[in-house]
Amino acid sequence: MEHISHFQNYVRELYARFSAHDAGLSDRLQRYRNIEPASAQFLSILIRAQQSKCVLELGTSTGYSTLWLAEALSSTQGHMVTLEIDAERSKEAQLHAQHLKLDSHIDFQVTDALDYLQSCQQQFDFILLDAERDAYVEYWSYLPQLLQQQGGLLVVDNVLSHAEQVAVFKALVDLDKRFVSSTVDIGAGLLLITFQ
């Protein structure tokens, strides 16, 4: 209980700091663009409900969502891989994870997500896609193979806030009859995708 309370205080302060950083920047790519707290909490509930053991995150940024995923994985004895192309952001995320003693649940990788997807032989029961939206169509060529067929869940952020930018990706998912999907109106909008 105490651990959770410390966690919640820590991530609340972190979110305020990251939001202040973003508010001062006009260049979108320089912003951290962390997931909304309500979305993070929802993901944490999904991981607990699914009892996820093996999670992949595309887009660590400074680790706000990573911390929430890892905190949930500490209750399921799970583990995650998180991918970030910017080494400084990944490093900052690692420092926060170490502070919260969540780092043993996280494999931080500084890499291009596409390279990882192309070479990955592993499967995951939970995947969070929160990187650059113009790459999602290409990622879709690889994501189905990485998702466990039994109960695997792929979650995509920003599908309501940036609906036009994910329209082609969503259309591809809709066309693929192996999957069912649903949009949840939490935060920036989360698309939940799972096998039929």
Ligand SMILES: C[S@@+](CC[C@H](N)C(=O)[O-])C[C@H]1O[C@@H](n2cnc3c(N)ncnc32)[C@H](O)[C@@H]1O
């Ligand atoms: C929306 S932010 C992620 C926010 C993070 N999930 C959170 O909620 O705290 C997207 C991140 O993806 C990273 N990114 C962009 N293109 C990438 C790529 N090709 N491979 C890996 N990471 C990438 C960006 O540097 C950025 O930090």
